[in-house]
Amino acid sequence: MKTFSVSKAFTALVLAGLVLLPLYSSLSGNIFILTLFTRIVILALAAASLNLIMGYGGMMSFGHAAYLGVGGYAVGILAQEGVGSGFIQFPVALAASAIYALVIGALSLRTRGVYFIMITLAFAQMAYYVASGLARYGGDDGLTVYKRSDFSGLINLSNRTQFYYLCLACLFGVVLLIWRIGNSRFGLVVQGLRSNEQRMQAIGFPAKRYQLVCFVISGTMCGLAGALLANNxxxxxxxxxxxxxxxxxxxxxxxxxxxxxxxxxxxxxxxLVLEELLSQITEYWALIMGPLLLLIVLFGRGGIMGLLGRFDRG
Amino acid sequence: MLLVVEQFLNGLQFGLLLFLLAAGLTLVFGIMDLVNLAHGSLYMMGAYFAATFVAWTGNFVLGAMLALGATLLLGIVLEVTALRHLYGRDHLDHVLATFGLILFFNEAVRLIWGPAGLALPLPGWLTVPVPILPGIHYPAYRLAIIIVALLVALLLYLGVMRTRIGMLIRAGASNREMIGALGINIKLLYTLVFGLGAALAGLAGLMQAPILTVQIGMGENILILAFVIIVIGGIGSIRGAFLAAIFVGMIDTLGRAFLPNLLRQVLSSTAASTAAPALSSMLIYLLMAIVLVVRPEGLFPANRR
Structure with a gap:
């Protein structure tokens, strides 16, 4: 076990950067960067939750954005109906996402492979059209949240720095939880199911039940990201x-x-930083971003972490 | 009665158009095992090529033929330069890489043709209403779409089931190593199949173009519908794609046409007019969810490997 590795050092650097960002923002007076990174942190939280089912569980969900909507609409609808307390809004957002994930998961997990990708996509599109049909809550045009979730003096979500740190704390909490899950007995079973479902079933694990629980945990985490995104x-x-x-x-x-x-x-x-930088250089940023993605798939297997890992192995 | 016949034909026309798109997708999916999200971009390119070539030549049919050739060529170039390297990779790699291609195509179109949509005007002889039943007229162009799409479907069926190339394609789908070992140039075959799929997508795009406007992102919504169709029909099955496409086209069109009135019976009219479009869009996904729950491999599973 090496004590130093490029990937660990790089990760630490990025995390330290995220923690110290508000300091830089207030020193340089650059408020925009804080707004940008609040969004990045929230979407990182959503991506981390997707990774729990995709990376650990081998369940390729193509409808994960639905939870962003479910969590967001829970906050938006409650705010519209006069329930402004975050102590109610956030638990409701999480519960709604969990229930949605439970129903979707129970149906989707009957299929596998490409069919699983497609059925999760279909359910997300259904959620999209349900939201478009909610005439009372804005329909297609969306719903403005006039007042952010109120945590009665505990934390002020309208304060940029406080809100940023809340999002960052949620992100770290979720990553920590995923780390604990990954090393727990439950997590090992789920990872075992990714490698060989038949064998795990033969040993006597109820495969679908484990996968469903994992699916629900992931959906709930993403619902949290949705609630934060609506506030953002x-x-x-x-x-x-x-x-x-x-x-x-x-x-x-x-x-x-x-x-x-x-x-x-x-x-x-x-x-997201690349998207932001490229869109500042040229209006046609996707012209560069698109082929870049293609090249990453063709040549950079294992993504950024895989690339960094290559330095460690020499 | 008039409305019912008209909407029925509209549903058929939309379904056949979806079939052209889904056929290419299911061929590529079933034979090369490639998930091609950029299929919708080829549909879009077909429409843009048609709008450009028709404006150049001043002749609708000639422009359409040129656009078809251009899309075929584009498909072949795309396969040779990029997608060929993705065969045998994980489906997830396909999704990511072709997602990148969508970004690229949308942006390239914006750069070349500008952000505003284009219009593809029809020649006069295609705009006249044609009597189909006593007292019932139907636009000639929509009728032409139905006829062309049916012809293409027939040719596709005969080509795949009755010709030597079709036999090789089917053989390649069930065992690619074996057909390679028998001395068939499998790479060339794959390139041809991809080009064919691209041309079908282009044909769907250019035929739809005069009805809708030619615009960026037009391929994305319809791509999802095409995916729904091949999943309902069973991946790799052209027959399944055909039936599912007609079915989905009908549900979508008839739902949009008649659901608002049906809902008005039970809801207030304002609630009905906002709920109906959402509900009719949902119907298709609901159908797909039900099919997958009941038959996880689709209605007509193609090749049981």
């Missing part, structure tokens, strides 16, 4: 659930390194 943008619309959003999340996970603990965080940071 003060707005929630069906567009957050659109299938290209699910694609973005998948790209972040694969870009960073699927099945690695910090890969999705790296992927989210690199993907």
């Amino acid at each position: 943008t003060d707005f929630v619309s069906p567009a957050v659930m659109y299938w290209t959003r699910s694609g973005d999340l998948m790209v972040m996970v694969i870009l960073g390194g699927m099945g690695t603990l910090f890969g999705p965080v790296m992927g989210a940071v690199v993907f």
